[in-house]
Each structure stands twice: as structure tokens, then as C-alpha cells.
Amino acid sequence: xxxxxxxxxxxxxxxxxxxxxxxxxxxxxxxxxxxxxxxxxxxxxxxxxxxxxxxxxxxxxxxxxxxxxxxxxxxxxxxxxxxxxxxxxxxxxxxxxxxxxxxxxxxxxxxxxxxxxxxxxxxxxxxxxxxxxxxxxxxxxxxxxxxxxxxxxxxxxxxxxxxxxxxxxxxxxxxxxxxxxxxxxxxxxxxxxxxxxxxxxxxxxxxxxxxxxxxxxxxxxxxxxxxxxxxxxxxxxxxxxxxxxxxxxxxxxxxxxxxxxxxxxxxxxxxxxxxxxxxxxxxxxxxxxx
Amino acid sequence: xxxxxxxxxxxxxxxxxxxxxxxxxxxxxxxxxxxxxxxxxxxxxxxxxxxxxxxxxxxxxxxxxxxxxxxxxxxxxxxxxxxxxxxxxxxxxxxxxxxxxxxxxxxxxxxxxxxxxxxxxxxxxxxxxxxxxxxxxxxxxxxxxxxxxxxxxxxxxxxxxxxxxxxxxxxxxxxxxxxxxxxxxxxxxxxxxxxxxxxxxxxxxxxxxxxxxxxxxxxxxxxxxxxxxxxxxxxxxxxxxxxxxxxxxxxxxxxxxxxxxxxxxxxxxxxxxxxxxxxxxxxxxx
Numbered sequence: 001x002x003x004x005x006x007x008x009x010x011x012x013x014x015x016x017x018x019x020x021x022x023x024x025x026x027x028x029x030x031x032x033x034x035x036x037x038x039x040x041x042x043x044x045x046x047x048x049x050x051x052x053x054x055x056x057x058x059x060x061x062x063x064x065x066x067x068x069x070x071x072x073x074x075x076x077x078x079x080x081x082x083x084x085x086x087x088x089x090x091x092x093x094x095x096x097x098x099x100x101x102x103x104x105x106x107x108x109x110x111x112x113x114x115x116x117x118x119x120x121x122x123x124x125x126x127x128x129x130x131x132x133x134x135x136x137x138x139x140x141x142x143x144x145x146x147x148x149x150x151x152x153x154x155x156x157x158x159x160x161x162x163x164x165x166x167x168x169x170x171x172x173x174x175x176x177x178x179x180x181x182x183x184x185x186x187x188x189x190x191x192x193x194x195x196x197x198x199x200x201x202x203x204x205x206x207x208x209x210x211x212x213x214x215x216x217x218x219x220x221x222x223x224x225x226x227x228x229x230x231x232x233x234x235x236x237x238x239x240x241x242x243x244x245x246x247x248x249x250x251x252x253x254x255x256x257x258x259x260x261x262x263x264x265x266x267x268x269x270x271x272x273x274x275x276x277x278x279x280x281x282x283x284x285x286x287x288x289x290x
Numbered sequence: 291x292x293x294x295x296x297x298x299x300x301x302x303x304x305x306x307x308x309x310x311x312x313x314x315x316x317x318x319x320x321x322x323x324x325x326x327x328x329x330x331x332x333x334x335x336x337x338x339x340x341x342x343x344x345x346x347x348x349x350x351x352x353x354x355x356x357x358x359x360x361x362x363x364x365x366x367x368x369x370x371x372x373x374x375x376x377x378x379x380x381x382x383x384x385x386x387x388x389x390x391x392x393x394x395x396x397x398x399x400x401x402x403x404x405x406x407x408x409x410x411x412x413x414x415x416x417x418x419x420x421x422x423x424x425x426x427x428x429x430x431x432x433x434x435x436x437x438x439x440x441x442x443x444x445x446x447x448x449x450x451x452x453x454x455x456x457x458x459x460x461x462x463x464x465x466x467x468x469x470x471x472x473x474x475x476x477x478x479x480x481x482x483x484x485x486x487x488x489x490x491x492x493x494x495x496x497x498x499x500x501x502x503x504x505x506x507x508x509x510x511x512x513x514x515x516x517x518x519x520x521x522x523x524x525x526x527x528x529x530x531x532x533x534x535x536x537x538x539x540x541x542x543x544x545x546x547x548x549x550x551x552x553x554x555x556x557x558x559x560x561x562x563x564x565x566x567x568x569x570x571x572x573x574x575x576x
Contacts, residue, residue: 009479010390014402017387017449024446025409028420035420089313092306099307104566105559106314112558112565113321114508116526117547120533121320124327124540129337131323137339167317171566195302224415227510231530245415252419253515265416276411288407288455 032269035262044256054263063239063247064264070154071243075222077158082165082218083211089166090173091199104174108167115164119231122160123147126232150240153233157241160228165221169214176210177203209283216279223272244268321548328352328544336540352545359542360535362549364521365528369507369553372443372524376506377499379448384498385491387449388457389483393469410451415511421446422515432522439522443513447506453498460494461487500564507554525550 039050058064093103110118125132126146133143146156180203188198204211226245229235235242235250242250244264252261280288322343327336331347390396391403414421425431425442432439464487472486488495510526517527529550536542558565 006479010394010396010399013386013390013394013483017383017406017454018402020383020445020449021406021409023424024421024448025412025417026405028417028424029412031420031423032417089310092310095306097303097306099310101562101566103310103314105562107317108562108566109321109558110317112504112508112554113551114510114526114529114554116510116530117551118320120529120543120547121324124324124544125320127337127540129339131341134339134341163316163320166313220413224413226415227526230510230514231533248415248419249511249515253422258419261419265419268413269416272413272416273411280407280410 029269032262032265035258036266038259038262040256040258041260044258047259050259054259057260058263058267063242066239067242067244067247068267070239070241071223073154074158074161074225074243075219077155078161078165078222079215079218081162082169083215085162086166086169086214087173087207087211090170090177091203093170094174094177104167104171107170110164111167115227116231118164119160119228122156122163123232126156147233147241148237150238153237153241157225157228157232160232161222161225165218169218172214173207173210176207180206213279213283216275216283220272220275220279223268223275321551324544325548327540328548330541332541352541353549356532356536356542356546356549360528360532360546361521362525362528362546365523365525365550366553368440368522369524369526371440372509372513373503373506375440375444376447377502379444380450380453380502381495381499383449384453384457385488385495386483387454388459389461389487391454392458392461406451406454414446418511418515421512425516431516432519436522439517439519442516443524446512447509450502453502456494456498457491460491464490497564500561503557504554507557525553 036054037049037051038047039053040047042048089107093100124130127133128143128145128148130146132146137143144152147153184202184206185198188202193201224245225243226249229241229243229246230249233241235246245268248261248264248268251257251264255261326343326345329348329350329352330336330345331349331351334342334345334347387406391399391406425446428442430438430442430445432442468486468490469482472482477486508526509524510530513524513527514530517523520528520531523531529547532543532546536546
């Protein structure tokens with residue numbers, strides 16, 4: 001049977017994809033590492049080999065620490081919420097009630113709408129004299145500088161990411177909930193277990209792998225946020241909402257400091273690769289038949 | 291006893307619906323507020339306290355105004371070309387690469403498999419700088435003409451590990467007898483692939499097409515790096531640009547944002563079962 005394919009056929013089939021992956025993934029991957037050893041800060045046309053200088057500069061830079069701190073804050077706030085809230089909503093939707101499809105469509109809507117439009121919509125909500133501040137003042141608080149106060153800007157941007165992710169993870173959870181045996185819930189009902197108890201003892205243990213999967217996927221995408229920040233704050237005020245991808249972008253494409261930006265990109269690579277390895281080998285084995 | 295039982299069920303449903311309605315409202319409210327603002331005329335203060343959802347000075351003027359100043363049709367066509375090209379290449383390249391990985395034995399199969407798997411771990415954001423330098427070297431930017439510009443927008447996303455593995459999985463599900471029968475009938479490998487196997491993996495191709503389309507349609511980072519000419523802008527880049535064009539004219543910005551959302555909204559509503567059925571869980575996310 002396999003003889004039929006001939007010696008070169010498999011390679012010919014793989015060739016087009018291989019070329020694309022080579023040119024736009026593997027070469028750039030090694031080039032990122034390579035560039036990180038060069039100093040472009042004096043001139044973009046005459047880089048000089050500088051060894052580990054970029055990394056040393058990086059780890060002595062207060063801005064870099066600020067940016068990493070913001071990035072991990074992003075992670076620590078967005079990821080737990082995105083792991084728990086969509087599960088709760090999925091459990092509610094996964095019942096015999098009316099309007100399930102409509103709820104799903106409405107809650108999924110933010111996922112498909114362009115992140116740029118979403119960010120603009122929130123920028124409008126966050127306006128100094130906007131509707132959110134109206135609510136805040138009505139509740140008796142002082143108006144908040146959602147995007148202009150360094151204490152709030154990052155949180156305001158995180159809220160957009162969370163808002164845009166809930167529907168996506170809800171659907172993943174809904175798929176997982178289908179696999180929980182119904183008899184277990186019936187047993188719970190007979191025992192008279194309440195909502196919380198029922199789901200903590202039956203649902204959560206059953207879909208633990210999915211919870212873990214959602215945690216790692218949302219952590220990886222939190223590491224990669226860019227558009228929200230670009231559209232809403234440009235990393236400001238005072239770097240308070242700047243995360244690593246935005247800083248790489250700024251350094252590479254605005255300051256043309258290619259070496260320094262690449263050193264940061266290597267840091268990002270290492271972190272995302274760790275998350276991805278956990279993801280692939282622990283939670284997605286089946287998908288890849290590993 | 292029975293009465294208490296019923297009252298409890300009703301209460302549960304009431305709570306469920308209340309929570310779901312609340313969450314649905316939170317999900318759509320930013321858009322509703324944007325629509326509301328886009329329909330308010332100059333005679334109405336859009337910063338009025340208390341805010342009004344239903345416009346008092348109702349007008350379509352912001353839509354006609356922004357439409358006449360911004361080339362939405364152009365952005366839409368550009369987005370269609372880029373998303374269409376990306377989908378087309380992804381379907382062909384993923385199917386072609388997925389097939390030998392599923393069905394053929396050859397030297398280096400494991401190497402190919404793990405190399406592709408490795409690309410999943412490489413985020414575009416970390417390698418975007420060299421990708422840009424390479425794209426420049428290949429003259430695939432809009433300074434060299436719009437075709438070069440489009441090719442440059444498409445190529446880095448022309449194939450993905452997600453697509454290859456999806457297609458590999460699909461081919462694994464086809465019984466070997468199908469291939470053997472086709473070979474006995476005198477098909478060559480290419481005919482076998484195109485005429486026999488591809489029609490059998492149509493459902494997976496559809497899933498790949500839809501998710502690639504959504505991803506490509508919403509892509510913002512890469513086009514905002516490579517594009518220099520306004521005539522080449524895709525919708526997300528064009529919409530972001532509204533902020534600079536109409537600095538504080540929120541009526542126009544809102545109208546433009548809503549206009550730009552209509553195509554993808556239609557697409558989503560038409561294809562909603564693919565997104566919300568939950569059968570394609572873990573599909574791509576930007």
C-alpha cells in the first residue's frame with residue numbers, strides 16, 4: 001500500500017507548508033535569538049556584536065521590571081477570573097431552560113467582534129465624563145480616571161480582555177460539561193445537595209482537565225495582549241499599563257532598538273514556551289496523539 | 291412538601307435567568323452604548339448626565355458623514371482579500387501537509403511532526419521583528435505595490451500548526467479501504483487526494499475555513515506593523531485610525547466602529563452553530 005506513494009510524494013505534499021513555516025517561523029525564531037546579541041542603540045545601520053549586554057541592560061532596567069510586573073499582574077488578575085466565571089456561566093446555561101441559544105450568541109458576541117472596536121467601545125465607556133463615571137458618582141464615589149490614572153489604567157485594560165474572553169471559554173466549558181454523566185447529578189438531587197455542593201463535588205472534579213486547559217490558554221493569551229493597550233492607552237500613563245508585547249513593539253518599531261527588543265522577545269519566548277509545553281504535554285496530548 | 295419542591299424549582303430558574311440576562315447585558319452593553327452615541331445629533335450633549343440610551347436628537351448623519359470621509363468599502367475589500375487569501379492558502383497547505391502525516395510512512399516523519407508542533411509554542415508577538423525584516427527583504431510590503439502588500443499581509447499566516455493537526459486528524463478518520471479502492475480504480479496520488487479524500491474531510495475544512503477567517507479578519511498587530519498606505523488598510527487598522535482622524539468626535543468614531551462591525555456580525559450570525567455548538571472547542575484564538 002505505502003509503496004504506491006513513491007519515494008518523494010510525502011515530501012512534495014509537505015513542501016509548501018514547510019517553506020512557509022521555515023521562512024516565517026523557524027528562521028525568525030533563530031533570528032530573534034541572534035539579534036538579541038547585537039547592539040543597535042547607536043545606529044540601526046551599524047549594529048555591533050555586544051554579547052549579553054542587552055540582557056544585562058534589560059535586567060537592570062526599572063522599566064523592564066515595571067513591564068514584567070504589569071504583565072504578571074495581567075496574568076494573575078485575568079486568568080483566575082477567566083477560569084472561573086465562564087465555568088459558572090456555562091453551568092447555568094447547561095440546563096433545560098429557554099433561550100439558551102440566544103444567551104450563547106449574546107455572550108459570545110464580544111469574542112467575534114474586532115478587538116479594536118471592543119477597545120474603542122470601552123474607551124468610550126471609560127471617558128472622563130462617560131457613562132461609567134456617571135454610575136460611579138451616582139454610587140457616591142469620586143469619578144475615576146479609568147485610562148488616565150496610573151492606578152487604574154492597567155485594571156481598565158484587563159477588564160476589556162476579560163470581557164472579550166468570557167464567551168470563548170464558556171463554549172469550551174460547555175463542551176466539557178456534556179461529558180459529565182447525568183446520573184451523578186441525579187444522585188446529588190436525591191441527596192438534596194445544593195447548587196454549590198453539587199458542582200463542587202461532581203462538575204469540578206470531572207472537568208478538571210478542561211479547567212487546567214483554560215488556565216494555560218488564557219495565561220498564554222494574557223502574555224500576548226497588544227491591541228487593547230495599543231488602542232486604549234499606548235502603555236501609559238507613566239508605563240502603568242505597558243505589558244511585554246507592547247514594550248517589544250515600541251522598542252522595535254518606534255525606537256528601532258532591535259537588539260534590546262529582541263532580548264525582550266527572547267524572555268517572552270521562554271515564558272510562553274513553558275506555558276505551551278505544560279499545555280501540550282499535560283492537557284492536549286489527545287489532540288496531537290502524543 | 292410538593293409545593294415547596296415546585297417553588298424551589300421556579301426560584302432556581304428565576305435566578306438562572308436573571309444571572310444570564312445580566313451577563314448577556316454586560317456582553318452587549320458596550321456596543322449598545324456605542325450605537326446610541328452614533329445616533330445622537332449635534333443638538334444632544336453626548337456627555338449629558340444622566341446619560342440617555344435612546345437618542346433625543348435622533349439622526350443618521352454620523353453614519354453618512356463618516357461614510358463620506360472614510361473609505362469603508364476599500365477597507366472591507368482589503369480585509370476580504372487578506373482574509374480570503376489566508377483562508378484559501380490555509381485550506382490547501384494544511385490539507386496537503388496533514389495528509390502525509392496521517393497516512394504515509396517516510397523518513398523524517400517524526401521530525402516533521404515535532405517541528406510543526408514546536409511552532410505552536412512560538413508566539414508571533416515574539417518573532418514579529420524578524421518576520422518584518424524578512425518580509426521587507428522579500429519586498430512584500432505595500433511600497434512595492436498593492437499585490438506585494440497583500441502577499442506580505444497573508445504569507446506569515448498562510449499555514450498554521452492548528453490547521454495541519456486538524457487536517458491530519460480528519461485524514462486519520464478515513465478508512466484505508468477508501469484509498470485502496472481508488473488506487474485499484476487507477477487514480478494517481480494527486481487525483482486520490484483531490485477527488486476522493488478532500489471531499490471526505492469537508493467538515494474539517496469548513497471548521498478550518500471559518501476559524502481562519504475570523505482570526506484573519508480581526509488581525510491587528512501584523513497589518514499595523516507592515517501597512518504604510520491608507521489605501522491598503524484592513525478594517526481593524528482603518529477603525530483604529532478613526533480615532534486620529536476625528537480626534538474627539540465620538541459620534542463619528544462610534545458610527546464608524548459600528549459600520550465596520552456589520553460584516554463580521556452577519557458572518558457570525560450565519561455561522562453561529564460553528565461557534566457556539568461547542569463541537570470545535572479549543573479552536574484558534576487570536
